[in-house]
Amino acid sequence: MSKAMLQSMPQTMYDKIWANHTVEERAGGTALLYIDKHLVHEVTSPQAFDGMRAAGRSIHRPDSIIAVPDHNVPTKDRHLPNPDPMSTAQLTALEANVKEFGLNYIPMDDKRQGIVHVVGPEQGFTQPGVTLVCGDSHTSTHGAFGALAFGIGTSEVEHVMATQTLQLKKARNMRVTVTGSLPLGCSAKDVALAIIAEIGTAGGTGYVIEYAGPVIEDLSMEGRMTLCNMSIEAGARAGLVAPDGKTFAYLKGRPYAPGDDQWDAAVAYWQELPSDHDAKFDKEVTIDGNAIVPLVTWGTSPEDVAPVTGCVPFVAEFEAEAKQEAVIKSLEYMGLSEGQLIKDIAVDRVFIGSCTNSRIEDMREAAAVIKGRHVADRIIEAMIVPGSGLVKLQAEEEGLDKIFTDAGFQWRDPGCSMCLAMNPDKAGAGEHVASTSNRNFVGRQGPGARTHLVSPAMAAAAAIAGHFVDVRDFIRGSS
C-alpha cells in the first residue's frame, strides 16, 4: 500500500499513535516502536539495572524516566525500619540504581511519592499521544489521557532503558461505547466492572480498547483513569480515551507538562489524535450507561460481577463447563452459596485505595458517604490509602481526613497497600474485604482473603453497614 493511501485511510487513535512511533517496520505486523516515557518502581527494575551494568550499557534517555517506590512501602510508621528484609533490599536497590544511572527519582519521604499510576499523571508526565511503559500491568491507566500505555516485563524494562524502543506486534482495534448517562450512586468503577462483566476477562485479549460515548466524555480525568486501569482485567494490554478539553485543563501547569512556550503546539498536536469519525474498529461493543447499577464481585475473577441488589449466581446459569467448574471453586474459596443475596454478605475489612481508586475524586466520593456516620463494629479494619502524597495533602486540605478518622477509618500514607499482599497491609484468611482495587484473585490480598471489588462509595457504605448495601439508599437517605 502506498504511503498516500495509508494517510488517506481513516485511522483510529491507536493506529495514529502506533504510526507516529514506528521506527522500523518489521515482518509479520511487528514494528520497532519508540517509547517516550518510562515509569520505574522497585519490584520489576533491579534485575534490569543489573543487566545494564553487566553489559556495560547506559540509559538511552534518562530524561524519559521517573522512578518511584510504591509496591513495597509501608503505609504507616515509615520512620521505623521496614519489617521485611526483601522489601528493604528492593527499596535500597532502587535508590542506589537511580543514583548510579542519574534518573529522576521521587523518594519515599517526598510529598509527591505514591503509586506510579497516580504519580505519572499528577506530575504531568503522562500526556496525550505518547507511548508510556512501566513494569506493571496496570500501566493501562495512563490511556485515560490518550497515551498508548502498557505494562512490560523485566527484560523489556531493560530493553527500553537501553534502546528507547520495543519490538512489538500491533494489536487490533476495539471500541467500547457507553451510551446515556451514569445513574446516581454509580461511578467509573461500576462502568469498568460492567464492561468486564459484559465482555469477560478475555474479551479484550489481542485488542487495544478505546472507550467512547457520552458516559466516557462525562467522566472526569480521575474516572477515566479508573476505567482505563481495568482494561487489563478485560484482557486488553491497553485502553484509550480521546483527549479533550478536560485532559488539557488537567495537564496545564503540571511539572512535566509542556511549558507555556510549547503549550499551544502541544494542544494542536493532541487535537489531531482522536480516532477519525469513519475509522474502522475490528470489534465494537455498546453498553447502556443508563442501565448501570452499583456492582459487587462475588468470585475470584473480575468478571464475576453482580448488581448489589442481586444475588450470587447459580452454577447452572453458566453454559461452559470450564466456567461452571471455576464458579464452584470460586464459591468455595469465597465461602458463598448460590443464590445468596449480595446484601447479605458480611464484610470484615475495608480497603479504599490502589491505582484504580485512590485519587482525590475517589476520596471525595468516599467522604460523601462516610460523613457523619461510623464504621460498623464488626469491621476489623477499614483503611483509606491515598494514591500519592499530593492526594493526601489535598484531601487533608479539604478536611476529608477528619471525616474518615472521625468515622473510625485509618488514614494511611500512600502506596499500593492492600491491593496486593506484598507489604504489611494484608487481609486474614476467610475475611471478606470490600476493596476498591482491581484484582480479586485467590490470595491477592493475603492467603485465603476474600476480595470483593467495588467502587469507593460502595466500599464506604459497606464499612458503615458491616455488609454490602446499596449506596443509593445511603445517598437518598442523607439528602
Next chain:
Amino acid sequence: MQKFTKLSSIATPFPRVNVDTDIIIPAKHLKSIKRTGFGEHAFETVRFDSEGAPIEGNVFDCERYKDANILITGDNFGCGSSREHAPWAISELGFRCIVAPSFADIFSGNCVKNGILTVELPQGDVDALVLAAEAGHEIHIDLEEQTVLCQNAKYDFEYNAAHKEMLMAGLDEVGQTLRASKAIGSYEQKQKAATPWLFTAD
C-alpha cells in the same frame, strides 16, 4: 555478551528427563534483586540433601567434571515456568552449551538471550554423548557448521537462524536492537521537530 562460535570442552553427563525450572533453580531462591548469585542454588536438590549437606559424587560438584562447559541431559529439559533465572543459574555453573533430545520452548529462548546454545540431537546420539562424557572425552561444538564432534563421531544439528546470528555475533536482544541505532537516532531527530515538548532535557 560473549560470542559463541566454537566450544571444546569435557561435558557433564546428567541424563535425567523433564528437568523443570524448579529443579534448575528452586522458586524460593527467586526473591533476589540481582541476576547473579543463582549458581550456588542451581540444581540444589541434586547437589544437597534436605539438611543442606553436599551430596557426595554429584556431577555438578565432583572434581571430574569441574571444567565442563557442556551439559548433556535428558528429554524436555527446562520445562515449567518462564523464569529467566534458570539460564542465569546454569550459566553461573560454567555451562555455555546444553545438549538434549528436546528443550522447553521458553527455556531455549531464554538461553539465547543469555548466550547459551541449546543443541537438540536424537536420543541415541545423546546417549552416546553421555557415555563419552562419562569417559572424560572432549566434545567439540561448532555453531557455524552446526556440528558436534566427539572422538570419531560427527553429529549435525538444526538451529534457529535468527538465534544463530545472535549467538555468533554475541548479541542479546538489546544488542540486536542497538544495530538499529541509526534508525532510532533519525526517528528522534524527526520527533524533536514534531513534538519538541517531549525532548525538553536536551
